[in-house]
Amino acid sequence: MTTTHPESTAELTVVDSGLLALVQDAGRRGWAHLGVGGSGAFDRPAMALANRLVGNDECAAVIEVTNGGLVFTCDAPTRVAITGAALPVKVGNRSRWTHEVIAIPAGGTVRLGVPERGLRSYVAVRGGIRAEPVLGSRSTDLLSRLGPPPLRAGDVLPIGRPRGPVPASDVVVPPPVLDEDEFLPVSLGPRADWFEPEAVEALLRSRFEVTADSDRIGVRLAGPALPRRIHDELTSEGVVEGALQAPPDGRLTLFGPDHPVTGGYPVIAVVRDRAMPLVGQLRPGQGVRFTRG
C-alpha cells in the first residue's frame, strides 16, 4: 500500500487486522447505474462521531473493525477516537476505552479488545486515513472489490494533515447497544403486494435470527417462510440499502452497504434509514423484530 502521500504527515501500520478491518468513509454515490453500489461505513453516526472527537470532517476515512482485535501503531504522536461497538483499548500498557479521545505517543501501539455487545467499531485518527480514493471514495466495497483491500498485518496507511481545532469535548456517552432482540422500524414495499397478507403479518410478528453468514453485503435472517401471492419471476430491479429481500426458499436478506445494485427477488419491506446503524451492530445469533414506522 502507498507509503508516501503529499497530504500525509504520518503513517499508521497495521500489526494485526483481527477478523476484518476495512477503510470506510461516507461511500460512493452516483455510480449505481454502472453496477457500483454505495458502500461506506455500516454504522455512519458512529463514524461521524469518531471523526468529530478528533476534529476531522465527519466523513473522513476511518477503520471499520468487525468484532475488535485490530492492533496498530502510529509513527508520530496523534489522537484517535474509537466509537461504535464499545470495547477495551490498550495503548502500550495503559487501559483506555472507546468513546473518548486517546493520545498516542510516537511509535505507540493501540490494541482493540473484543466488544461484548455490538459488532462494528470505528477508529478515527486525527487527520483521517488517506488511502487512495476510487471513484471518489476510500471505502472498501467487498462485493464490487473496489477501494483498499481488507487490511492485513504490515499494511501502512497514510494519515492526513490535521485541519481545524480539536473539539473541547473529549469524551461522549456511548449510545446503548442491546444484546437482546433488536426492534427495527420498516416501511412495507416496494413489493409487499407480491406476498400473501399472512407473510406481512409473519414479518411483523415473528422473531428472526441473524445467521453467521451475514456480512456487509447482507444480514441473513432465519425465520418463518413468507408465502408469495404472485409467483411470477421478478425481473431484476434496483434495490436500496435496508431492503428486505425474500427469496422463495431462502433466508430473508437485509441488504447492507455493499449490497448488489439490483436484485431478482421481491422486496417485502425496507428498514428505515435511521435504523441502519443498528443493523450494522447486529451479531450472529441475535434476534430481530420488525415494526411498522
Next chain:
Amino acid sequence: MIQLAEELITRRCGDTGLLVELGDNRRVHAFAAAVRAADLDGVVDLVPALDTLLLVVDPALTDPPAVEGLLRDLEVGAVARAENRRVEIPVRYDGEDLSWVAEHCGLDERQVVRRHTATPWQVGFCGFAPGYAYLVGGDPALRVPRRKESRVAVPAGSVAIAGQFSAVYPRRSPGGWQLLGHTEVSLWDTEADPPALLLPGDEVVFCEVAS
C-alpha cells in the same frame, strides 16, 4: 416522446428509494436521461433495470414522495436519443460452451456466431459487478438456460449468453452463463471517465475476429 404524468406507476422503497415502473427498457433509458437532465435535488443515484428505474434519494435532503411530485412535471424524450452510443466489441468465438449452445439451439457453431454478431444488442442495465452490462435485444434463436453448475472463475473478457441476455465479464469472477468466446477489450477501468465501456442504453455490436 413519452407522456408520463398520468401513467406513472411508482413504488416507494423506505425513505431512500422510489421505484418507477416503466414497462420497457427504452422507456427506462429515456426516463433516466430526463431525470438526470432535471438534476433533481436529493436524488443521488439512478439504477435502470429491465423495465424499472430506481431513484435513490438522500433522506437528509428529500424523501420519496417529494421526488415523486417532481417526476410528474418531467419532460421525457429527445435527450435520450442523442445520448445513445454504438460500441463495437471484437470477439474471438472460441468459448467452452459454443458447441453446447449450438446443439441446444439446433444450429451449427458458425450459425451461432452469425446470430450473435448480426443483431445489435442494447445495454439493458448494469449490475452483478462494476461494468457488467446486461445486453438485451439479441437474436431470440440464441436463448439458452444458464449452466447447471456455475463456474468458480470465468476469465475477464469472456463473452457469454443466458436467457434473453448477453454480457462480457469485466473481470475474473464466478459465473454461470454459457461462454461463446472472449474479447481483449477492457470493460472496466476505474481511472477512465466513465469507468465502464458500456453505458445503460448503448447499442452494442459484436464482430468476429479470426481465431
